[in-house]
Amino acid sequence: MYGGDEVSAIVLDLGSYTCKAGYAGEDAPKAVFPSVVGSIYQAGATDEVKHEKDSDSMYDSENADKTKTRKLERLLIDPKEHPMLLAEPSFNTPQQREKAAELMFESYKVPALFLAKNAVLTSFASGRATSLVVDSGGGSTTIAAVHDGYVLQKAVSTSPIGGEFLTDCMMKSLESKGVMIKPRYSFKRKEIRPGEFQTVDLDIPNTTESYKLYSQRAVASDIKESVCRVPDTAFEESAYANVPMTPYELPDGQTIEIGADRFKIPDVLFNPSLVQTIPGMESFAGSASVSGLPQMVIESINRCDADIKRELFSSILLAGGTASMLQLKERLEKELMEEAPQAARVKVLASGNSIERRFSVWIGGSILASLGSFQQLWFSKAEYEEHGVSNIQRKCP
Amino acid sequence: MSWQTYVDDHLMCEIESHHLTAAAIVGQDGSVWAQSASFPQFKPAEITNIINDFNEPGTLAPIGLFLGSTKYMVIQGEPGAVIRGKKGSGGITVKKTNQALIFGIYDEPMTPGQCNMVVERLGDYLIDQGL
Numbered sequence: 370m371y372g373g374d375e376v377s378a379i380v381l382d383l384g385s386y387t388c389k390a391g392y393a394g395e396d397a398p399k400a401v402f403p404s405v406v407g408s409i410y411q412a413g414a415t416d417e418v419k420h421e422k423d424s425d426s427m428y429d430s431e432n433a434d435k436t437k438t439r440k441l442e443r444l445l446i447d448p449k450e451h452p453m454l455l456a457e458p459s460f461n462t463p464q465q466r467e468k469a470a471e472l473m474f475e476s477y478k479v480p481a482l483f484l485a486k487n488a489v490l491t492s493f494a495s496g497r498a499t500s501l502v503v504d505s506g507g508g509s510t511t512i513a514a515v516h517d518g519y520v521l522q523k524a525v526s527t528s529p530i531g532g533e534f535l536t537d538c539m540m541k542s543l544e545s546k547g548v549m550i551k552p553r554y555s556f557k558r559k560e561i562r563p564g565e566f567q568t569v570d571l572d573i574p575n576t577t578e579s580y581k582l583y584s585q586r587a588v589a590s591d592i593k594e595s596v597c598r599v600p601d602t603a604f605e606e607s608a609y610a611n612v613p614m615t616p617y618e619l620p621d622g623q624t625i626e627i628g629a630d631r632f633k634i635p636d637v638l639f640n641p642s643l644v645q646t647i648p649g650m651e652s653f654a655g656s657a658s659v660s661g662l663p664q665m666v667i668e669s670i671n672r673c674d675a676d677i678k679r680e681l682f683s684s685i686l687l688a689g690g691t692a693s694m695l696q697l698k699e700r701l702e703k704e705l706m707e708e709a710p711q712a713a714r715v716k717v718l719a720s721g722n723s724i725e726r727r728f729s730v731w732i733g734g735s736i737l738a739s740l741g742s743f744q745q746l747w748f749s750k751a752e753y754e755e756h757g758v759s760n761i762q763r764k765c766p
Numbered sequence: 767m768s769w770q771t772y773v774d775d776h777l778m779c780e781i782e783s784h785h786l787t788a789a790a791i792v793g794q795d796g797s798v799w800a801q802s803a804s805f806p807q808f809k810p811a812e813i814t815n816i817i818n819d820f821n822e823p824g825t826l827a828p829i830g831l832f833l834g835s836t837k838y839m840v841i842q843g844e845p846g847a848v849i850r851g852k853k854g855s856g857g858i859t860v861k862k863t864n865q866a867l868i869f870g871i872y873d874e875p876m877t878p879g880q881c882n883m884v885v886e887r888l889g890d891y892l893i894d895q896g897l
Contacts, residue, residue, distance in 0.1 A: 463844065519841040519852050519878075523827040674830045674839055745782070746877055763882035766842060766850055 379446065380734035382456040382487075386507020386532060386690065389731040393454065393738035397724065398731045448473075452481035452747055454738045456730050459488045459502075459513040459525045463762055470761040474753050481747035483738075484765040486520050488513035490733030491688040494725070495718065499677065500684040501670060503662070503701075504730070505638070505691035507532040510662065512669045514681055519766065524673045528659050530641060532590070532691040535597075538634050540589040541649035543625070551621045552584030558622065568621045592617055596627050597635050599696040601703075604636035604643060635694050638662050639704065663704035679713055687719035688729040769800035776888050777870060778802050784876040786884065787856070790869045799866060806834030806871075813867070820846055820862050833858065833869070848886060850878065857881070861889030865897055 378393040384404060391398035453473055457466065466484055473479050488502040492515040504511045509531045514524035543550065554573060558566045596615050606629070614626035637643050639661040644650050660668070670681050685705070687698060702717040709715050720726050737743055748764040769791055777789035790801035794817055796810040812832050819826040823845035831838040831851040838851025838858050849860040856873030859881050870885035872878070 516839050516841070517852055517854065519839075521827065522840050522842050523824050672828060674828060676830070676837075677839070746879055748879075760883070762844060763886055764879035766878050766882060 376451060378452045378454050378738040379448075380454045380456070380731055380738055382490075382728075382731045382734060384506055384730075385509065389728055391731065391735070393735050395735055396732065398728060401728075448477040448479050451479070452483075452738075453477075453479045454483050454485060454734050456487050456490055456734050457484050459486045459511055459520050460527060461486075466761055466765070467758045470748070470753070470758050474750060474758075479750070481749045482753075482761075483743075483747055484761065485734060485737060486513070487511070487730045488515050488520050488525075489518055490731075490737060491686055491729045492518070492733065493736050494688075494729040494733035495686055495720065497684055497686070499680055500686045500718075501666065501681040502686050502688060503666065503692065504688045505531060505662075506689040507691070510638070510665075510689075510691070512665050514669055514673050514677075516673075516677055521673055524669050526665050526669050528641075528662075528665060530638060530659060532593075532689075533586075535634050535637060535691065536586055536590045536593055538637060538644065538647050538650055539593045539597075539630065540585060542630050542634070542647050543589070543592075545648035548623075548625050550585045550588050550619065552581050553588065553620055554584060555581075556621050566622060588620060592627070593634065596631050597694060598631055599635040599638070599694055599700045600632040601696065601700060603640060604633050606646070609633070635697070638691070638694075638697075639700065662701060663708055666701075666705060667708055682709055682713040683716045685715070685717045686729075687717060688726055690727045692719060693723040693726050772888065773800040773802055777868070777884060779884070781876075781880050781884055784872075784880060786870050786876065786881060787873050788869075788871040789885075792867045792869065794862075794865060794867060805869070806836065808834045816849065816860060816867065819849060831858065831860075833871075848882070848889075850882065852878070859885040861885050863889050863892045863897055866892070868892070 380389075380391055380393050380398070382389040382398070386404060387401055388404050389398035390400045455469060455473070457469065461484075469484065470482060473482050487504055488511070491502045491504060492498065492500045498518050499516045501512065501514050504513075509527050509529050511525065511527045514521045540550065551570075554576070555571055557569045557571055559569055561567045596617055600609075609629040609632055612628050612632070614628040615631060616624050616626055618624050633643060633647070641659045641661060666685065670678055673681060682705075685701075687701075691697075698717050698719045702715060705715045705717070720729065725732065746764070748761055752760060752764070773789050773791060777791075778785055786802075788802050788805040790805045791799040792801075792813065793799055794813075796813045812834075815826060815829075816831070819831075823843075826849065827840045831840050831849065836853060838853045841850050841852050841857075843850040847862055851858045851860075856871070856876075857878055858872075859870045859878075861868045861870075868885050868889050870881050872881040
C-alpha cells in the first residue's frame, strides 16, 4: 500500500494524437504536445516524422520511451518522486499493461503506479459512475460502457475513423480540387507595401516526405476544425450541391472556398461508406466493415446487461477532440432516438467547454488521483518487486 | 491441510486490515469443498454458467453473473482464468483452478484489487499443487 498524500501524483494520458501530462488536482494538463516522434538518422541527416497511431506501438517501441521521457522532462519532474497514474485505452491487452508497468518501474523507477481506463476517467470527469463513453480522438473512436466505475466486459468497440482520418479526407478532397497546400516552413511572407504581402517560396533541402506531410496535415487540420459542421441529416450530394461556399485563408495568402465538403467530411463519422466518394480515398479497405457512430453505440449497449441499458441510453458522454465538431451532439442524439428501442430516453451529454471535451480523460485522472479513497489503490514498487508484474492485472481491474 | 482451513486462514484472512465478507472453494461439478459461514446458497445451474463462461468467455456478460440471489455485473476479467463481477460498492472474484473454483465476495471498504489478490494468489498456489 502506498500512502503518499503530500506528494502529488502525475497524470499521464498518452493519446494517439496528443499526449497530455500534468499534476493531479489541477484542472488542466500542464504539458500537451503531439504524439509524434522525430528521428534523425545520422547518416543522411534528414528528419523523419512518425506518428504513433497504434496504441500497440505506444507502449512497445522505444518511441514510446522517448515520448514519455520528453514529457517528463517538460514537466521538469523526477519520476522517482511522484506516483504515476497512466490512462490506458479501454481495449488494452494484458500484455500491453504489463509492458507499461515494467517500463514505468524499471526505467523510470516510479514509486507507485495505477493504470486507469480512458472511459472510466471520462466518466469521473463528468461526475457519473455509470455511462456510455464515446471517445472520438485523433487516431480512433472508442465506445465503452462504464458501470459503477468499471468498464463492462465485451461492451467496448473501436473504429479507425478519428480526427486524423477526417483530416486525411479533407486533404485528399482539396488535392482533387487542385488546391496546393504549402507547408508552413516552405514560404516566407514579405511586406512589399503596407498591408500587402508577397509570398516568397523558400527552398529547404533535407526535409523528408513525412515532415512535409505532417506540416500539410497541420494546415488541413485547421481547415477542418474551423469550417466543418456535422449536417443535420445524412449527407447527399444532390442536396448540398448548391450550398454557399465558405472562404478560408491559407497561411500563404491563398483563399480557398469550401462548399459541400464542409458537411461531407464530418458525415463520414456517421456513414463511413461516404469515404468511397472522396477521390483518393477509395483505397480505404475497412469501410465495408466499419459502422457509423450511432450503430456502434447501439451495438455496444446491446451487448450490456439488460438492467442497465436504460441508464446507459440516458447518459451517453462525448469526449475527445473530434467530439468538439459543431452539431455532433445534436445529430447523434437525433440518430439514436430513431434507432433506439421505443421506451428508452436518449440523452447525449457533452461538456460545453471544448477544452474539457478534449482533456476529459486527463481531467478524470486528475480527479481520481486526488481522491482520498484512491490512495489505497496504488500499485507500489514494493508490491511490484515482491509479486511481479502480473499483479498489475489484479490491482488495476 | 483441510479445505476448510484454506478458506478460513487464506481466503478470510486479513489483508491491510480488511477481509472478504465470504469465500468458498467449490468443485467444478458444483460440490462444495469448503465455504465460509456467510457464503450464499447457490444453484447448480449458476456453477454451470460460470464454467461455460470460462470455456467460452463472454457468455455471462449480457446476462450477468448470478450467485444465490445476487446478480453481479461482469467487468473485465482474464478470459479462461478469472471472472470479476461488481455489485454496487462490492463484488465478486472467481478464479478457476484445475479442478475447482475459488470464490471471494467483498464489500466496502475492501477494494476489488485486494479481493483479486487474495483469491487469485490462492488459485495460483493450488494450480501449482495440481489442484
